[in-house]
Amino acid sequence: MSLEDTRIKIDAIDQQLIRLLNERAELVHVIGEIKKKDGLDIYVPGREEKLLRKLCELNSAQQGLLTEKAIRAIFREIMSAALALENSMKISFLGPAGSWTHQVAINKFGNSVSYVAEASTEGVFSRVACQGVDYGVLPIEHSTEGAVHHTLDHLVDSELQIYAEILWKVETVVMAKGDVASVKVIYGHPQMLAQCRPWLGQCYPHATLIESASSSLAATHAESEPGTAALGTPLSAELHGLRVLSTSPREHATRARFIILGRRSGAPTGHDNTMLMVHARDRVGALLEVLQVFASRNVNVRQIENRPVPGDLTGEQARFFLEISGHHEETSLQETIHDLTAQGAKVKVLGSYPAPGWVEER
Incomplete structure (x- = not known):
């Protein structure tokens, strides 16, 4: 075909895409009305990931030229537009504009929803708690620096919970x-x-x-x-009108974890993680006793962090943050929490969320 013939064919495909996208939007609106009537969450991360995986599998089966990264990016923007139609979704993030957390939030929720920058972790928690936004995005761990303790400490003192988790590949630009x-x-x-x-x-x-x-x-x-x-971030370059001169080599890229902060945990998906705070006496074997309870119930402990207990001047208390495989509504984990409480420990569920199966990147 000639160049002009090819362009005419592309124009015809684009017309079909616009029609199909609007048909899809109408169906999403119907689902949104049903969810509002039943008091369900508009944004469901487990459903989103399941859909994206299915689309990537379809693309692979058709031997499509588009990469998995491209398919995810395209449909994330389609879903972002649908979310914006439903309730003008607002997302708070640890700012300022152009920060890594801002970049991560846009990659996760797309460009069609609204974003609110907060100067502090406290600001993000307050904004979500007062329902000024639907969700908040905060860092919780960096592969080279470890846990972001400020976020963990705020989860202990708040009724808010981890709704979802984002794995992010950090590539810095000049x-x-x-x-x-x-x-x-x-x-x-x-x-x-x-x-x-x-x-x-x-x-x-x-x-x-x-x-x-x-x-x-x-x-x-x-x-x-x-x-x-x-x-900084590619987003920061866009916001400041700067050219990206170079990007850090892949071997220098690091990973970070971010949470989506919500007013409740995510629904069970069958492949979830749970963050727990366990408060116990600080004595020889204290952590071992806690871990033995999980082992006896065949519950996998994926990660452990410990933090000092605020106000404990004697140092007699210990606070552990444990990421567990499974959802807190599962029987095995409920029984584990009961056993820990029976031993005298205080346990708080900080959130259950779908286990991320994809590392996000720009």
Whole structure:
């Protein structure tokens, strides 16, 4: 076919896509009305992941040219548009605009819903608690820095729960107004500079690395100062009108975990995780006793964190955060919690959520 013939065929396909997308939107609206009537959540992460996996399997079966990443990105935006039609969904995130958490939130919920930046973890919790937004997005762990304890501590003191979890592949970009040759200074958050220093030394050997209080402030320097670049997210580059000059090599990429904060846990999917807080006396064998209870019920403990107990000046108390395989409504986990309580421990369910099966990335 000629170029013109090919374009005519594409135009015809686009007309079909628009018609089908609107038909889909009408059906989603019907589902939304049913959910509102029955008091069900509009956004269901377990259903979303199941649908995305099915679509990727269909694409693979048809030997489609599109990658799994592309299929997920396309349909996430389609679903985002549908969510926006239903109730103008609002998502709060740990800001400022262009932060990693902002980038993660957009990748998860798409560009059609509304976003609200909060300067602190407390702000995100407060915004969700007062129903000013539907959900909040917060970091909970970084592969090199460990758990984000501030988020865990707030979960203990709040009635809010983890509704879903996001695994994120962190790839940092260098952004600037000019080209690579013009870069004399690179601003970045101290943690980001430390992670990227090896490849920055190779790609920008003559650039001076300067610490910045935040990635957003670093981007502001790059936006206003000639010869200056910044480390940050692709989203930050877009927001500040900067060019992405280079991206961190895959071998330097790290992983981070984020939570979607909601007013209740996610519904059981058959493949879930649960976060528990276990408060016990700090004595020899305390953690072992806790773990033995889980082992006796054949419940898998995936991860353990411990934190000091606020107000415990004597150091006689211990607080453990345990991520468990399974949903807190399952009998085995309910029996485990009962056994722990019978031993004198205090247990709080911080949320049950679908176990992530896909690592998100830009």
